[in-house]
Amino acid sequence: MSLANLLILAAALIGIGVYGALSQQSFVMLMMGLELIINGVMLAAVAFWALSGGGVPEGQLLTIVVMAVMAVEMALGFAMVVAVYRAKQVDVADSLTGLKR
Amino acid sequence: MTVADAVFYILAVIAIVSGWRVFRTDSMVRASFLLLLSFIAVGAIMLLLGAEYLGIALFFMMAVEMMVMALFMVMFMMNPAGLNPMNMVHQPRVAIGAGVAVFLVLAAVALFAQFPRNSAPSALDPVRSLGRELLGDSMLIFESAGVALLATMIGVVVLSGAGGRFGASDVGSRPPGLTPDAAPAGPPEQEEAASGGGHHGH
Numbered sequence: 001m002s003l004a005n006l007l008i009l010a011a012a013l014i015g016i017g018v019y020g021a022l023s024q025q026s027f028v029m030l031m032m033g034l035e036l037i038i039n040g041v042m043l044a045a046v047a048f049w050a051l052s053g054g055g056v057p058e059g060q061l062l063t064i065v066v067m068a069v070m071a072v073e074m075a076l077g078f079a080m081v082v083a084v085y086r087a088k089q090v091d092v093a094d095s096l097t098g099l100k101r
Numbered sequence: 102m103t104v105a106d107a108v109f110y111i112l113a114v115i116a117i118v119s120g121w122r123v124f125r126t127d128s129m130v131r132a133s134f135l136l137l138l139s140f141i142a143v144g145a146i147m148l149l150l151g152a153e154y155l156g157i158a159l160f161f162m163m164a165v166e167m168m169v170m171a172l173f174m175v176m177f178m179m180n181p182a183g184l185n186p187m188n189m190v191h192q193p194r195v196a197i198g199a200g201v202a203v204f205l206v207l208a209a210v211a212l213f214a215q216f217p218r219n220s221a222p223s224a225l226d227p228v229r230s231l232g233r234e235l236l237g238d239s240m241l242i243f244e245s246a247g248v249a250l251l252a253t254m255i256g257v258v259v260l261s262g263a264g265g266r267f268g269a270s271d272v273g274s275r276p277p278g279l280t281p282d283a284a285p286a287g288p289p290e291q292e293e294a295a296s297g298g299g300h301h302g303h
Contacts, residue, residue, distance in 0.1 A: 001109040001149065003218070007211030009113045009146075013120055013139070015204030020124045023196030025189040028129065028170070028177050032136050036120050042159070043143050048216070050150040055221025057234030061242065063155050064235070067162065068246040072253045074166060078173055079260035091177045094191055 006047035013040030025092040027081045031074070038070045105149055112149075116142035124190075129174035137167035151221060154228045 013036055020033025042063050049059025085091055119138040126132050140163040147156035190196070221227075235243045 001106050003216055004211050005109070005113070006146070006150075008208050009116065011204050011207030011211060012117050013143070014207060015200040016117070016120045016124070017200075018203045019196045019200030022199055023190040023193050024124065025191050026129070026177065028173055029124070029132065029189070032123055032132060032170075035136060036123070036139065039116075039120070039140055039143055042155075043146065046147045046150055046152045046155060050152065050221050052216045052219055053221075054219040055151075055225045055227070055230070057230040058239065060152060060155060060227065060231040061234050061239050063152070064231075065242065065246060067155075067158070068250060071162070071166075072249060074169075075253050075257045076260070078169075079257040081173070081177070082261040085177075092189070 003047055003051040006051070007044055010040040010044035010047065013037070013043065025094055027077075027084070027091055027093060030093060031077045031081075034073060034077070035070065038066060038073070042066050042070075109146060109149055112142040112146050115139070116146070129177075130171050133167050133170040133174050136170070137163055140167075151225070151227055154231055 017033045017036030017038075017040065020036060021030055022033070024030045024033060045059065045063045045066060049055065049063070053059045081091070084096070088095070090096065116139045119135045119142070123132045123135045123139070126135060141160060144156045144159035144163070147159060
């Protein structure tokens with residue numbers, strides 16, 4: 001369980017998340033991609049804290065902040081999905097053509 | 102290879118495979134539970150690394166979050182129970198290319214960068230040190246996160262509420278016409294009955 005192995009795992013999670021966030025049409029599936037990206041980021045932060053940072057408490061604090069970011073992203077994302085559905089009755093990203101030329 | 106290494110590799114495979122299957126399963130509810138599995142594997146790896154509080158907090162947080170997620174999945178699911186094959190993707194090649202590129206760049210950083218090797222001391226009590234940091238030197242950051250979450254709650258209520266104090270929440274959100282006094286730009290309005298209320302049941 002070296003730092004490189006942990007970071008490669010985090011990179012794989014971030015890569016899968018980027019694929020999901022770019023490719024999924026449904027808003028909720030798109031947000032799952034964002035969640036996976038944040039999952040990889042948290043793993044990388046904890047890995048650096050444990051194996052490279054010598055266990056300084058700020059490393060854990062960074063992970064807490066990322067967790068708060070994840071909660072904000074989930075809550076506001078779902079609220080926007082609901083608002084968009086109320087306004088336009090759509091739930092896929094391709095239907096939002098307001099800025100399309 | 103120690104036991105911890107073996108457990109780590111098993112958990113890593115679980116995290117990656119379940120994360121991948123999230124976008125390959127036919128049922129959105131199953132997708133949310135697969136994402137939960139991926140998060141639990143990552144939380145267990147955090148426990149292996151000695152981050153006890155963060156790992157357990159991730160378990161609890163993701164369990165609740167994925168329940169909410171599953172509820173939303175049912176609300177927005179176009180394919181109940183995963184009975185039909187579902188492949189709702191756009192620009193798949195660009196997305197796969199971007200994902201692979203991100204992975205390769207980050208993996209190259211992981212392999213070739215020279216990070217300091219400075220493991221946490223075995224005598225470290227991670228929960229105690231985190232608590233002292235949260236309510237000590239970094240209290241301002243911790244409290245700012247709390248205020249940000251409060252602002253999020255207010256914003257969520259404002260965004261998702263059906264009717265505001267001054268009428269329906271989407272009034273005024275229609276784009277202006279392309280010429281004066283023209284109909285709003287964008288797609289034509291749906292039927293008026295859908296936004297006219299009367300189906301709220303309160």
